[in-house]
Amino acid sequence: MLAIKTEGLSKYFNNKKAVEDLNLQVPEGVIFGYLGPNGAGKTTTIRLLLSLAKPTKGRAYILGENISKSRNYLKKIGFLPEVPSFYNFFTAKEFLNFISDISGMVKPNKKIEEMLQLVELNKEKKRIGTYSRGMKQRLGIAQAILSDPPLLILDEPTSALDPEGRKETLDLIASFKGQKTVFFSTHILGDVEKICDMVGIIKEGRLVLNDSIENLKKSHSKRTLFIEVDKPKKLMETLQYLNWVEEMSPVNKNGIILQVKDLQFAQKSLPEILSKENILLNKWELKEPTLEDIFLEVVHNGN
Amino acid sequence: MVTKLMKKEWNEYLKTGKFYILLFVFIFFAILSPITAKFMPEFIKSLSQEITITVPPPTWRDSFVQFSKNLNQIVFIVIVLVFLGSVAEEKNHGTASLVAAKGIDRRKWVFSKFLFQILFSLAMLTIAFFLCFYYAKLLFPETQFYLAFSSTVLFAVYLFFILTLTIFSSSIGNSMLQSAGIFFAIFIILNILNIIPQVNPYNPMTLPSIENQWIASKVAWGNTIKPIISTVLLSLILIFSGAAYFHKQEL
Numbered sequence: 001m002l003a004i005k006t007e008g009l010s011k012y013f014n015n016k017k018a019v020e021d022l023n024l025q026v027p028e029g030v031i032f033g034y035l036g037p038n039g040a041g042k043t044t045t046i047r048l049l050l051s052l053a054k055p056t057k058g059r060a061y062i063l064g065e066n067i068s069k070s071r072n073y074l075k076k077i078g079f080l081p082e083v084p085s086f087y088n089f090f091t092a093k094e095f096l097n098f099i100s101d102i103s104g105m106v107k108p109n110k111k112i113e114e115m116l117q118l119v120e121l122n123k124e125k126k127r128i129g130t131y132s133r134g135m136k137q138r139l140g141i142a143q144a145i146l147s148d149p150p151l152l153i154l155d156e157p158t159s160a161l162d163p164e165g166r167k168e169t170l171d172l173i174a175s176f177k178g179q180k181t182v183f184f185s186t187h188i189l190g191d192v193e194k195i196c197d198m199v200g201i202i203k204e205g206r207l208v209l210n211d212s213i214e215n216l217k218k219s220h221s222k223r224t225l226f227i228e229v230d231k232p233k234k235l236m237e238t239l240q241y242l243n244w245v246e247e248m249s250p251v252n253k254n255g256i257i258l259q260v261k262d263l264q265f266a267q268k269s270l271p272e273i274l275s276k277e278n279i280l281l282n283k284w285e286l287k288e289p290t291l292e293d294i295f296l297e298v299v300h301n302g303n
Numbered sequence: 304m305v306t307k308l309m310k311k312e313w314n315e316y317l318k319t320g321k322f323y324i325l326l327f328v329f330i331f332f333a334i335l336s337p338i339t340a341k342f343m344p345e346f347i348k349s350l351s352q353e354i355t356i357t358v359p360p361p362t363w364r365d366s367f368v369q370f371s372k373n374l375n376q377i378v379f380i381v382i383v384l385v386f387l388g389s390v391a392e393e394k395n396h397g398t399a400s401l402v403a404a405k406g407i408d409r410r411k412w413v414f415s416k417f418l419f420q421i422l423f424s425l426a427m428l429t430i431a432f433f434l435c436f437y438y439a440k441l442l443f444p445e446t447q448f449y450l451a452f453s454s455t456v457l458f459a460v461y462l463f464f465i466l467t468l469t470i471f472s473s474s475i476g477n478s479m480l481q482s483a484g485i486f487f488a489i490f491i492i493l494n495i496l497n498i499i500p501q502v503n504p505y506n507p508m509t510l511p512s513i514e515n516q517w518i519a520s521k522v523a524w525g526n527t528i529k530p531i532i533s534t535v536l537l538s539l540i541l542i543f544s545g546a547a548y549f550h551k552q553e554l
Contacts (some may be wrong), residue, residue, distance in 0.1 A: 053553045077404070
Protein backbone atom coordinates (compact mmCIF):
# COMPACT_ATOMS: atom_id res chain seq x y z
CA MET A 1 0.00 0.00 0.00
CA LEU A 2 1.14 3.53 -0.72
CA ALA A 3 1.48 5.91 2.22
CA ILE A 4 1.46 8.90 -0.14
CA LYS A 5 0.11 8.96 -3.66
CA THR A 6 -0.53 12.04 -5.76
CA GLU A 7 -2.17 12.21 -9.17
CA GLY A 8 -1.46 15.29 -11.25
CA LEU A 9 -1.24 17.42 -8.12
CA SER A 10 -0.67 21.05 -9.09
CA LYS A 11 -0.51 24.36 -7.29
CA TYR A 12 -0.37 27.69 -9.09
CA PHE A 13 0.15 31.09 -7.49
CA ASN A 14 -1.26 33.53 -10.03
CA ASN A 15 0.74 32.52 -13.10
CA LYS A 16 3.59 30.85 -11.24
CA LYS A 17 3.48 27.07 -11.24
CA ALA A 18 4.81 26.13 -7.80
CA VAL A 19 3.94 22.45 -8.26
CA GLU A 20 2.95 21.03 -11.65
CA ASP A 21 1.45 17.62 -12.39
CA LEU A 22 3.05 15.88 -9.43
CA ASN A 23 2.72 12.09 -9.48
CA LEU A 24 4.39 10.99 -6.30
CA GLN A 25 4.41 7.45 -4.93
CA VAL A 26 5.72 6.71 -1.46
CA PRO A 27 5.25 3.10 -0.29
CA GLU A 28 4.47 2.40 3.36
CA GLY A 29 7.40 1.82 5.70
CA VAL A 30 10.06 3.53 3.59
CA ILE A 31 12.21 6.52 4.35
CA PHE A 32 11.70 8.87 1.45
CA GLY A 33 14.04 11.78 0.75
CA TYR A 34 12.46 14.66 -1.13
CA LEU A 35 15.14 16.65 -2.87
CA GLY A 36 15.20 19.76 -4.95
CA PRO A 37 16.93 23.11 -5.31
CA ASN A 38 15.63 26.16 -3.42
CA GLY A 39 12.20 27.20 -4.66
CA ALA A 40 11.64 23.90 -6.48
CA GLY A 41 8.31 23.30 -4.71
CA LYS A 42 9.26 21.03 -1.80
CA THR A 43 7.55 23.04 0.94
CA THR A 44 4.52 23.71 -1.29
CA THR A 45 4.18 19.93 -1.81
CA ILE A 46 4.26 19.41 1.96
CA ARG A 47 1.66 22.18 2.50
CA LEU A 48 -0.59 20.52 -0.10
CA LEU A 49 -0.21 17.11 1.57
CA LEU A 50 -1.16 18.65 4.94
CA SER A 51 -4.16 20.58 3.53
CA LEU A 52 -2.49 23.84 4.53
CA ALA A 53 -2.77 24.85 0.87
CA LYS A 54 -5.46 24.00 -1.66
CA PRO A 55 -4.38 22.27 -4.88
CA THR A 56 -5.21 24.07 -8.14
CA LYS A 57 -5.86 20.63 -9.64
CA GLY A 58 -5.10 16.99 -9.06
CA ARG A 59 -5.63 14.62 -6.15
CA ALA A 60 -3.67 13.26 -3.24
CA TYR A 61 -4.17 10.17 -1.11
CA ILE A 62 -2.57 9.72 2.28
CA LEU A 63 -2.69 6.24 3.82
CA GLY A 64 -5.46 5.45 1.38
CA GLU A 65 -7.63 8.51 2.19
CA ASN A 66 -8.47 11.15 -0.37
CA ILE A 67 -7.27 14.30 1.40
CA SER A 68 -9.84 16.56 -0.26
CA LYS A 69 -12.74 14.59 1.30
CA SER A 70 -11.83 14.95 4.96
CA ARG A 71 -8.99 16.17 7.15
CA ASN A 72 -9.17 13.21 9.55
CA TYR A 73 -6.07 11.70 7.93
CA LEU A 74 -4.04 14.47 9.57
CA LYS A 75 -4.37 12.68 12.92
CA LYS A 76 -2.13 9.94 11.48
CA ILE A 77 0.63 12.37 10.56
CA GLY A 78 3.46 13.85 12.57
CA PHE A 79 4.63 17.10 11.01
CA LEU A 80 7.76 19.13 11.55
CA PRO A 81 7.76 22.49 9.73
CA GLU A 82 10.93 23.96 8.23
CA VAL A 83 11.00 26.72 10.84
CA PRO A 84 9.15 25.30 13.84
CA SER A 85 6.97 27.87 15.61
CA PHE A 86 5.65 27.22 19.07
CA TYR A 87 3.76 29.02 21.80
CA ASN A 88 6.70 30.85 23.32
CA PHE A 89 5.03 31.21 26.73
CA PHE A 90 5.00 27.43 27.29
CA THR A 91 7.88 25.30 28.55
CA ALA A 92 8.73 22.23 26.42
CA LYS A 93 6.78 19.98 28.81
CA GLU A 94 3.73 22.25 28.82
CA PHE A 95 3.80 22.40 25.03
CA LEU A 96 3.95 18.62 24.68
CA ASN A 97 1.08 18.38 27.18
CA PHE A 98 -0.96 20.67 24.93
CA ILE A 99 -0.05 18.60 21.84
CA SER A 100 -1.04 15.39 23.64
CA ASP A 101 -4.34 17.05 24.63
CA ILE A 102 -5.29 18.00 21.08
CA SER A 103 -4.02 14.68 19.69
CA GLY A 104 -6.41 12.86 22.02
CA MET A 105 -3.69 10.91 23.83
CA VAL A 106 -4.69 9.05 27.00
CA LYS A 107 -2.29 9.19 29.98
CA PRO A 108 0.49 10.87 28.01
CA ASN A 109 2.82 11.76 30.94
CA LYS A 110 5.19 8.81 30.52
CA LYS A 111 5.41 9.32 26.77
CA ILE A 112 6.07 13.06 27.23
CA GLU A 113 8.94 12.31 29.62
CA GLU A 114 10.38 9.80 27.12
CA MET A 115 10.19 12.31 24.30
CA LEU A 116 11.80 15.08 26.36
CA GLN A 117 14.60 12.71 27.28
CA LEU A 118 15.01 11.63 23.66
CA VAL A 119 15.50 15.22 22.47
CA GLU A 120 17.45 16.15 25.62
CA LEU A 121 15.03 18.79 26.81
CA ASN A 122 13.97 16.95 29.98
CA LYS A 123 15.95 19.29 32.26
CA GLU A 124 14.88 22.45 30.43
CA LYS A 125 12.56 24.54 32.61
CA LYS A 126 12.76 27.78 30.62
CA ARG A 127 10.06 29.01 28.27
CA ILE A 128 10.30 28.05 24.58
CA GLY A 129 10.76 31.73 23.65
CA THR A 130 14.29 31.58 25.08
CA TYR A 131 15.31 28.46 23.09
CA SER A 132 17.96 28.37 20.35
CA ARG A 133 16.98 27.27 16.82
CA GLY A 134 18.49 23.84 17.44
CA MET A 135 16.48 23.35 20.65
CA LYS A 136 13.30 24.36 18.82
CA GLN A 137 14.12 21.88 16.05
CA ARG A 138 14.53 19.11 18.63
CA LEU A 139 11.26 20.05 20.30
CA GLY A 140 9.67 20.03 16.83
CA ILE A 141 10.81 16.46 16.32
CA ALA A 142 9.45 15.49 19.74
CA GLN A 143 6.00 16.95 19.04
CA ALA A 144 5.92 15.27 15.61
CA ILE A 145 6.51 11.77 16.98
CA LEU A 146 4.73 12.19 20.34
CA SER A 147 1.47 10.50 19.36
CA ASP A 148 3.32 7.73 17.48
CA PRO A 149 1.81 8.49 14.06
CA PRO A 150 2.37 6.01 11.19
CA LEU A 151 3.49 8.77 8.81
CA LEU A 152 6.02 11.51 9.48
CA ILE A 153 6.35 14.53 7.21
CA LEU A 154 9.49 16.43 8.07
CA ASP A 155 10.51 19.63 6.33
CA GLU A 156 14.29 20.00 6.60
CA PRO A 157 14.55 18.16 9.94
CA THR A 158 18.31 18.52 10.34
CA SER A 159 18.82 22.01 8.92
CA ALA A 160 19.37 23.81 12.24
CA LEU A 161 21.17 21.08 14.13
CA ASP A 162 24.84 20.79 15.03
CA PRO A 163 26.73 17.70 13.70
CA GLU A 164 26.00 15.67 16.83
CA GLY A 165 22.30 16.62 16.82
CA ARG A 166 22.13 15.85 13.11
CA LYS A 167 23.58 12.39 13.60
CA GLU A 168 21.19 11.65 16.45
CA THR A 169 18.21 12.84 14.42
CA LEU A 170 19.24 10.79 11.40
CA ASP A 171 19.75 7.72 13.61
CA LEU A 172 16.29 8.31 15.07
CA ILE A 173 14.72 8.62 11.61
CA ALA A 174 16.63 5.53 10.42
CA SER A 175 15.26 3.58 13.41
CA PHE A 176 11.73 4.07 12.02
CA LYS A 177 12.59 2.06 8.90
CA GLY A 178 9.93 -0.58 8.32
CA GLN A 179 7.72 0.75 11.17
CA LYS A 180 6.77 4.22 9.98
CA THR A 181 6.80 6.01 6.68
CA VAL A 182 9.05 9.04 6.76
CA PHE A 183 8.79 11.68 4.05
CA PHE A 184 11.40 14.34 4.49
CA SER A 185 12.65 17.19 2.42
CA THR A 186 16.25 18.24 2.65
CA HIS A 187 19.12 19.95 0.92
CA ILE A 188 21.68 17.70 2.55
CA LEU A 189 22.31 14.91 0.05
CA GLY A 190 24.56 13.02 2.43
CA ASP A 191 21.64 12.64 4.86
CA VAL A 192 19.47 11.13 2.13
CA GLU A 193 22.19 8.78 0.99
CA LYS A 194 22.75 7.59 4.57
CA ILE A 195 19.21 6.71 5.56
CA CYS A 196 16.76 6.82 2.65
CA ASP A 197 15.34 3.89 0.74
CA MET A 198 13.75 6.07 -1.91
CA VAL A 199 14.15 9.54 -3.29
CA GLY A 200 12.09 12.00 -5.25
CA ILE A 201 13.71 14.92 -7.01
CA ILE A 202 11.62 17.97 -7.82
CA LYS A 203 12.75 20.68 -10.19
CA GLU A 204 10.76 23.82 -11.04
CA GLY A 205 7.63 22.25 -9.56
CA ARG A 206 7.89 19.03 -11.56
CA LEU A 207 8.87 15.64 -10.19
CA VAL A 208 11.75 14.53 -12.37
CA LEU A 209 12.61 11.38 -10.45
CA ASN A 210 10.87 9.00 -8.02
CA ASP A 211 12.69 5.75 -7.41
CA SER A 212 14.69 3.64 -4.97
CA ILE A 213 18.31 4.63 -4.43
CA GLU A 214 19.42 1.19 -5.63
CA ASN A 215 17.57 1.54 -8.94
CA LEU A 216 18.84 5.07 -9.38
CA LYS A 217 22.43 4.04 -8.99
CA LYS A 218 21.91 1.24 -11.50
CA SER A 219 20.17 3.40 -14.06
CA HIS A 220 22.58 6.32 -13.65
CA SER A 221 25.65 4.17 -13.54
CA LYS A 222 28.25 5.75 -15.78
CA ARG A 223 30.08 2.48 -16.56
CA THR A 224 33.30 4.17 -15.62
CA LEU A 225 36.50 2.59 -14.39
CA PHE A 226 39.61 4.06 -12.91
CA ILE A 227 42.78 2.00 -13.26
CA GLU A 228 46.36 2.69 -12.31
CA VAL A 229 49.11 0.68 -14.09
CA ASP A 230 52.89 0.81 -14.51
CA LYS A 231 52.72 1.34 -18.29
CA PRO A 232 49.68 3.56 -18.97
CA LYS A 233 50.81 4.61 -22.43
CA LYS A 234 51.14 1.03 -23.63
CA LEU A 235 47.72 0.10 -22.24
CA MET A 236 46.05 3.08 -23.91
CA GLU A 237 47.58 2.11 -27.25
CA THR A 238 46.14 -1.39 -26.89
CA LEU A 239 42.71 -0.24 -25.76
CA GLN A 240 42.17 2.39 -28.44
CA TYR A 241 41.32 -0.27 -31.04
CA LEU A 242 38.76 -2.12 -28.91
CA ASN A 243 35.12 -1.42 -29.71
CA TRP A 244 33.84 -1.79 -26.11
CA VAL A 245 35.91 1.21 -25.01
CA GLU A 246 33.95 4.39 -25.47
CA GLU A 247 36.31 6.95 -24.01
CA MET A 248 39.55 7.07 -22.13
CA SER A 249 41.66 9.77 -20.63
CA PRO A 250 44.92 9.78 -18.68
CA VAL A 251 44.80 10.95 -15.07
CA ASN A 252 47.82 11.95 -13.00
CA LYS A 253 51.00 10.00 -13.78
CA ASN A 254 49.84 6.38 -14.18
CA GLY A 255 46.04 6.57 -14.02
CA ILE A 256 43.47 6.09 -16.78
CA ILE A 257 39.73 6.74 -16.66
CA LEU A 258 37.82 4.38 -18.91
CA GLN A 259 34.26 4.76 -20.10
CA VAL A 260 33.03 1.42 -21.37
CA LYS A 261 29.96 0.14 -23.21
CA ASP A 262 29.49 -2.94 -21.05
CA LEU A 263 30.90 -2.87 -17.58
CA GLN A 264 30.75 -6.62 -16.98
CA PHE A 265 32.49 -7.35 -20.28
CA ALA A 266 35.22 -4.84 -19.40
CA GLN A 267 35.66 -6.38 -15.96
CA LYS A 268 36.31 -9.75 -17.62
CA SER A 269 38.47 -8.53 -20.54
CA LEU A 270 40.79 -6.07 -18.85
CA PRO A 271 42.65 -8.58 -16.65
CA GLU A 272 43.32 -10.73 -19.73
CA ILE A 273 44.74 -7.75 -21.66
CA LEU A 274 46.91 -6.68 -18.73
CA SER A 275 48.29 -10.19 -18.42
CA LYS A 276 48.93 -10.55 -22.15
CA GLU A 277 50.69 -7.18 -22.40
CA ASN A 278 52.61 -7.83 -19.19
CA ILE A 279 51.29 -4.67 -17.52
CA LEU A 280 51.24 -4.44 -13.76
CA LEU A 281 47.95 -3.33 -12.19
CA ASN A 282 48.35 -1.08 -9.14
CA LYS A 283 44.80 0.12 -8.60
CA TRP A 284 41.31 -0.74 -9.85
CA GLU A 285 38.23 1.25 -8.97
CA LEU A 286 34.68 1.06 -10.18
CA LYS A 287 33.28 4.58 -10.30
CA GLU A 288 29.72 4.42 -8.84
CA PRO A 289 27.64 7.52 -9.17
CA THR A 290 26.93 9.26 -5.85
CA LEU A 291 23.53 10.70 -5.09
CA GLU A 292 25.12 14.09 -5.58
CA ASP A 293 26.17 13.09 -9.12
CA ILE A 294 22.63 11.91 -9.86
CA PHE A 295 21.06 14.98 -8.29
CA LEU A 296 23.29 17.36 -10.24
CA GLU A 297 22.70 15.45 -13.46
CA VAL A 298 18.94 15.44 -12.97
CA VAL A 299 18.74 19.06 -11.89
CA HIS A 300 21.00 20.36 -14.65
CA ASN A 301 19.91 18.10 -17.50
CA GLY A 302 16.38 17.34 -16.33
CA ASN A 303 17.00 13.64 -17.01
CA MET B 304 -11.72 19.44 22.05
CA VAL B 305 -13.13 22.94 22.58
CA THR B 306 -12.42 22.79 26.33
CA LYS B 307 -8.87 21.56 25.68
CA LEU B 308 -8.27 24.45 23.32
CA MET B 309 -9.83 26.87 25.82
CA LYS B 310 -7.45 25.55 28.47
CA LYS B 311 -4.57 26.60 26.22
CA GLU B 312 -6.11 30.08 25.86
CA TRP B 313 -6.42 30.35 29.65
CA ASN B 314 -2.74 29.38 30.05
CA GLU B 315 -1.77 31.92 27.42
CA TYR B 316 -3.67 34.75 29.10
CA LEU B 317 -2.14 33.90 32.47
CA LYS B 318 1.41 33.45 31.23
CA THR B 319 1.54 36.45 28.88
CA GLY B 320 -0.03 38.84 31.40
CA LYS B 321 -3.13 39.53 29.27
CA PHE B 322 -5.27 38.28 32.15
CA TYR B 323 -3.80 40.83 34.56
CA ILE B 324 -4.07 43.69 32.05
CA LEU B 325 -7.78 43.07 31.52
CA LEU B 326 -8.43 42.45 35.21
CA PHE B 327 -6.68 45.71 36.11
CA VAL B 328 -8.52 47.76 33.47
CA PHE B 329 -11.97 46.44 34.45
CA ILE B 330 -11.36 46.83 38.21
CA PHE B 331 -9.68 50.21 37.88
CA PHE B 332 -12.58 51.77 35.96
CA ALA B 333 -15.17 50.01 38.12
CA ILE B 334 -13.78 51.70 41.23
CA LEU B 335 -12.84 54.96 39.54
CA SER B 336 -16.28 55.60 38.00
CA PRO B 337 -18.32 56.20 41.23
CA ILE B 338 -15.41 58.04 42.85
CA THR B 339 -15.11 60.37 39.85
CA ALA B 340 -18.87 60.92 39.83
CA LYS B 341 -18.86 61.83 43.53
CA PHE B 342 -15.82 64.05 43.72
CA MET B 343 -15.49 65.55 40.23
CA PRO B 344 -18.01 68.40 40.88
CA GLU B 345 -16.12 69.43 44.03
CA PHE B 346 -12.84 69.19 42.14
CA ILE B 347 -14.18 71.42 39.35
CA LYS B 348 -15.45 73.95 41.88
CA SER B 349 -12.09 74.05 43.63
CA LEU B 350 -10.30 74.84 40.34
CA SER B 351 -11.31 78.50 40.41
CA GLN B 352 -12.08 80.68 43.39
CA GLU B 353 -12.74 83.83 41.32
CA ILE B 354 -15.45 82.41 39.04
CA THR B 355 -18.45 80.69 40.52
CA ILE B 356 -19.09 77.37 38.75
CA THR B 357 -22.49 75.84 39.22
CA VAL B 358 -22.43 72.09 39.05
CA PRO B 359 -25.53 70.00 39.77
CA PRO B 360 -25.17 67.75 42.80
CA PRO B 361 -23.94 64.29 41.79
CA THR B 362 -26.26 61.29 41.88
CA TRP B 363 -25.77 57.52 41.64
CA ARG B 364 -26.72 57.79 37.95
CA ASP B 365 -23.51 59.74 37.30
CA SER B 366 -21.50 56.76 38.63
CA PHE B 367 -23.01 54.42 36.07
CA VAL B 368 -22.98 56.94 33.22
CA GLN B 369 -19.26 57.31 33.96
CA PHE B 370 -18.88 53.49 34.16
CA SER B 371 -20.67 53.05 30.84
CA LYS B 372 -18.49 55.73 29.18
CA ASN B 373 -15.31 54.08 30.44
CA LEU B 374 -16.49 50.65 29.26
CA ASN B 375 -17.38 51.97 25.81
CA GLN B 376 -14.17 53.91 25.35
CA ILE B 377 -11.06 52.78 27.23
CA VAL B 378 -12.12 49.21 28.11
CA PHE B 379 -13.39 48.77 24.53
CA ILE B 380 -9.98 49.79 23.09
CA VAL B 381 -8.08 47.50 25.48
CA ILE B 382 -10.35 44.53 24.69
CA VAL B 383 -9.97 45.05 20.95
CA LEU B 384 -6.18 45.36 21.19
CA VAL B 385 -5.84 42.27 23.38
CA PHE B 386 -8.20 40.03 21.36
CA LEU B 387 -7.65 41.26 17.80
CA GLY B 388 -4.51 39.17 17.20
CA SER B 389 -5.93 35.95 18.63
CA VAL B 390 -6.21 34.13 15.27
CA ALA B 391 -4.22 36.44 12.97
CA GLU B 392 -1.07 36.41 15.08
CA GLU B 393 -1.13 32.61 15.22
CA LYS B 394 -1.35 32.54 11.42
CA ASN B 395 1.45 35.06 11.13
CA HIS B 396 3.61 33.29 13.69
CA GLY B 397 3.11 29.80 12.21
CA THR B 398 1.49 28.16 15.26
CA ALA B 399 -1.86 28.02 13.44
CA SER B 400 -0.43 25.76 10.73
CA LEU B 401 1.27 23.55 13.34
CA VAL B 402 -2.04 23.09 15.21
CA ALA B 403 -4.08 22.73 11.98
CA ALA B 404 -1.67 20.01 10.79
CA LYS B 405 -2.61 18.00 13.90
CA GLY B 406 -6.03 17.52 12.35
CA ILE B 407 -8.11 19.59 14.74
CA ASP B 408 -11.29 21.08 13.36
CA ARG B 409 -10.36 24.65 12.49
CA ARG B 410 -13.92 25.87 13.12
CA LYS B 411 -13.77 24.46 16.66
CA TRP B 412 -10.44 26.22 17.09
CA VAL B 413 -12.03 29.59 16.23
CA PHE B 414 -15.10 28.87 18.40
CA SER B 415 -12.91 27.91 21.34
CA LYS B 416 -11.11 31.24 21.09
CA PHE B 417 -14.37 33.16 20.87
CA LEU B 418 -15.97 31.18 23.69
CA PHE B 419 -12.99 31.79 25.92
CA GLN B 420 -12.97 35.50 25.12
CA ILE B 421 -16.69 36.00 25.74
CA LEU B 422 -16.69 33.98 29.00
CA PHE B 423 -13.56 35.73 30.19
CA SER B 424 -14.91 39.20 29.31
CA LEU B 425 -18.30 38.50 30.89
CA ALA B 426 -16.60 37.31 34.07
CA MET B 427 -14.54 40.53 34.13
CA LEU B 428 -17.63 42.60 33.43
CA THR B 429 -19.54 40.90 36.27
CA ILE B 430 -16.72 41.56 38.73
CA ALA B 431 -16.47 45.17 37.50
CA PHE B 432 -20.22 45.74 37.76
CA PHE B 433 -20.46 44.48 41.34
CA LEU B 434 -17.42 46.50 42.36
CA CYS B 435 -18.86 49.61 40.74
CA PHE B 436 -22.23 48.95 42.37
CA TYR B 437 -20.61 48.44 45.78
CA TYR B 438 -18.73 51.75 45.65
CA ALA B 439 -21.71 53.57 44.14
CA LYS B 440 -23.91 52.29 47.01
CA LEU B 441 -21.27 53.42 49.52
CA LEU B 442 -21.13 56.92 48.07
CA PHE B 443 -24.78 57.17 46.96
CA PRO B 444 -27.00 55.00 49.19
CA GLU B 445 -30.00 55.53 46.88
CA THR B 446 -28.29 53.58 44.00
CA GLN B 447 -30.79 51.42 42.12
CA PHE B 448 -29.61 47.93 41.26
CA TYR B 449 -32.11 47.13 38.52
CA LEU B 450 -31.39 50.17 36.34
CA ALA B 451 -27.62 49.85 36.73
CA PHE B 452 -27.70 46.11 36.08
CA SER B 453 -29.96 46.44 33.02
CA SER B 454 -27.63 49.00 31.50
CA THR B 455 -24.66 46.67 32.06
CA VAL B 456 -26.58 43.77 30.45
CA LEU B 457 -27.02 46.00 27.40
CA PHE B 458 -23.26 46.59 27.36
CA ALA B 459 -22.78 42.80 27.57
CA VAL B 460 -24.83 42.42 24.35
CA TYR B 461 -22.70 45.13 22.71
CA LEU B 462 -19.54 43.38 23.99
CA PHE B 463 -20.78 40.12 22.44
CA PHE B 464 -21.00 41.90 19.09
CA ILE B 465 -17.59 43.55 19.44
CA LEU B 466 -15.96 40.20 20.26
CA THR B 467 -17.55 38.49 17.24
CA LEU B 468 -16.36 41.37 15.05
CA THR B 469 -12.89 40.99 16.58
CA ILE B 470 -12.72 37.24 15.95
CA PHE B 471 -14.15 37.70 12.43
CA SER B 472 -11.49 40.32 11.58
CA SER B 473 -8.78 38.16 13.11
CA SER B 474 -9.90 35.08 11.14
CA ILE B 475 -9.87 36.98 7.85
CA GLY B 476 -6.67 39.00 8.33
CA ASN B 477 -3.22 37.46 8.15
CA SER B 478 -1.65 39.88 10.61
CA MET B 479 -2.65 42.13 13.49
CA LEU B 480 -2.47 45.14 11.16
CA GLN B 481 -4.73 43.61 8.50
CA SER B 482 -7.20 42.50 11.16
CA ALA B 483 -7.22 45.97 12.70
CA GLY B 484 -7.95 47.42 9.24
CA ILE B 485 -10.90 45.06 8.73
CA PHE B 486 -12.23 45.66 12.26
CA PHE B 487 -12.13 49.45 12.12
CA ALA B 488 -13.46 49.57 8.54
CA ILE B 489 -16.59 47.64 9.61
CA PHE B 490 -16.83 49.61 12.86
CA ILE B 491 -16.68 52.94 11.04
CA ILE B 492 -19.17 51.84 8.35
CA LEU B 493 -21.65 50.77 11.05
CA ASN B 494 -21.21 54.11 12.82
CA ILE B 495 -21.82 55.99 9.57
CA LEU B 496 -24.92 53.86 8.90
CA ASN B 497 -26.19 54.88 12.32
CA ILE B 498 -27.14 58.32 11.00
CA ILE B 499 -29.74 56.75 8.67
CA PRO B 500 -33.03 56.73 10.65
CA GLN B 501 -34.28 53.53 8.98
CA VAL B 502 -31.07 51.63 9.86
CA ASN B 503 -30.61 53.09 13.34
CA PRO B 504 -33.03 50.82 15.25
CA TYR B 505 -31.28 47.71 13.88
CA ASN B 506 -27.71 48.89 14.28
CA PRO B 507 -25.53 47.46 17.12
CA MET B 508 -23.90 50.90 17.36
CA THR B 509 -27.08 52.32 18.94
CA LEU B 510 -26.63 50.15 22.04
CA PRO B 511 -24.09 52.39 23.88
CA SER B 512 -26.39 55.43 23.62
CA ILE B 513 -29.35 53.37 24.91
CA GLU B 514 -27.26 52.31 27.91
CA ASN B 515 -26.99 55.96 29.00
CA GLN B 516 -30.68 56.65 28.31
CA TRP B 517 -31.61 53.75 30.54
CA ILE B 518 -29.51 54.95 33.44
CA ALA B 519 -30.85 58.48 33.06
CA SER B 520 -34.51 57.56 32.80
CA LYS B 521 -35.91 54.08 32.94
CA VAL B 522 -35.57 50.68 31.39
CA ALA B 523 -37.72 50.09 28.34
CA TRP B 524 -36.91 46.63 27.00
CA GLY B 525 -39.59 46.98 24.31
CA ASN B 526 -37.66 49.79 22.60
CA THR B 527 -34.44 47.81 22.59
CA ILE B 528 -35.68 44.52 21.30
CA LYS B 529 -34.90 45.41 17.66
CA PRO B 530 -31.22 46.39 18.18
CA ILE B 531 -30.69 43.43 20.52
CA ILE B 532 -32.10 40.88 18.05
CA SER B 533 -30.26 42.40 15.08
CA THR B 534 -27.03 42.60 17.11
CA VAL B 535 -27.24 38.95 18.10
CA LEU B 536 -28.07 37.91 14.51
CA LEU B 537 -25.23 39.99 13.07
CA SER B 538 -22.88 38.54 15.71
CA LEU B 539 -23.84 34.98 14.77
CA ILE B 540 -23.27 35.76 11.09
CA LEU B 541 -19.85 37.19 11.92
CA ILE B 542 -18.69 34.29 14.08
CA PHE B 543 -19.95 31.59 11.69
CA SER B 544 -18.61 33.28 8.56
CA GLY B 545 -15.24 33.96 10.27
CA ALA B 546 -14.96 30.29 11.27
CA ALA B 547 -16.05 29.09 7.80
CA TYR B 548 -13.51 31.37 6.12
CA PHE B 549 -10.70 30.19 8.39
CA HIS B 550 -11.69 26.57 7.77
CA LYS B 551 -10.98 26.98 4.05
CA GLN B 552 -8.11 29.40 4.32
CA GLU B 553 -4.56 28.54 3.24
CA LEU B 554 -2.15 28.71 6.14
